[in-house]
Amino acid sequence: MSIYEKLREKMNSCQPFPVPATESKVELDILRSIITEEEAEIALNLSGLPEDIPTISERAGIEPEKLKPVLDSLTDKGAIFKVYGDNPLYSLTGMIIGIFEFQVGTLTAEKAKLFEKYYAEKLGEAIFSNDETQVTRVLPVNKSITPELEIFTHEEVNRLIDDAESVAIADCICRKSKNMLNEGCKAPVKDICLLLNSMGDHYANKGIGRAATKNEAKEVIRRAEEAGLIHNTLNSKTGQLFICNCCSCCCALLRGISELNIPGAVVKSNFMPVVSADDCSGCEECVDSCQMKAIEVVDSLAVISDERCLGCGICVSKCSLGAISLKRREESLTPPETLQELMGKYAGGRRM
Secondary structure, rough: OOOHHHHHHHHHHHOOOOOOOOOOOHHHHHHHHHHHHHHHHOOOOOOOOOEEEHHHHHHHOOHHHHHHHHHHHHHHHHEEEEEEOOOOOOEEEEEOOOOHHHHOOOHHHHHHHHHHHHHOOOOHHHOOOOOOOEEEEEEEEEOOOOOOOOHHHHHHHHHHHHHHEEEEEEEEEEEEEHHOOOOOOOOOOOOOOEEHHHHHHHHHHHHHEEOHHHHHHHHHHHHHOOOEEEEEEEOOOOOOOOEEEOOOOOOOOHHHHHHOOOOOOOEEEEEEEEEEEOOOOOOOOHHHHHOOOEEEEEOOEEEOOOOOOOOOOHHHHHOOOEEEEEEEOOOOOOOOOOOHHHHHHHHEEEEE
């Protein structure tokens, strides 16, 4: 077994996100394109939980002074996760969510091809095939929220920003990758993804994103909504790490539905759009704006498929006649309370 196979196996077993083996061994090609064999050997001493250098040093049998530069090199290459501070912590991560996203500053067309092959061959199916829960959930856009709508803190995108200790802004790795393969769309790529709390610190300190104010972050949300993108965040009430602004053609999360045909790849919001027959003209503005192809016009009236609709509210914000509004679904889902609870449920429900 090669050192890269050992590392793939360790990554797959020690943290929640699956890193499955493939017949083509493309996952090994990805690791080989990012880190050296010597670095892979060191990475084998990390766990899925952030640990300090003395702990890793004792396990690896390497002096802390020699170990730190290697760990920082692995961090710079986007191969591991680092919690910054006076006593920094390091851990292994998944391929998605993790190494793929951390390539945003160094992505090449060749790497993009490798990640795309891995996603199509096995990674995408592995990420979204879970018997317990999914990693992310959809948030309704701000313009779709009215004063009379009952909405909780964890369901409102701007409240997640307000509650974050730190925020960073970065480019969209998914659309950046697709553009490199000449398969992208016209949706924004630059400064369109938000990273929160420890993930925001990681991006800002690593230089693959920039620290931002909360007002700047809310402007990103406004731009995303204007572009018709769907907000996705971690499927927990607290401990948020990111807000992705997704299209269904490029973004790994929504492609789980649009491309891999896994209907529950992301958790729907607790809201459903309702069309007023008196106000709808059948103009198809909402049809054109829907990322999930959940709307069709029948007899001059917009009809929304509950099965396909994610409850993002884009159609509400795009309807110039105000004929669509959001209502709470009869059966609302309550996400896990904490990030730790979410990761425990997700790890327990993995099929690969």
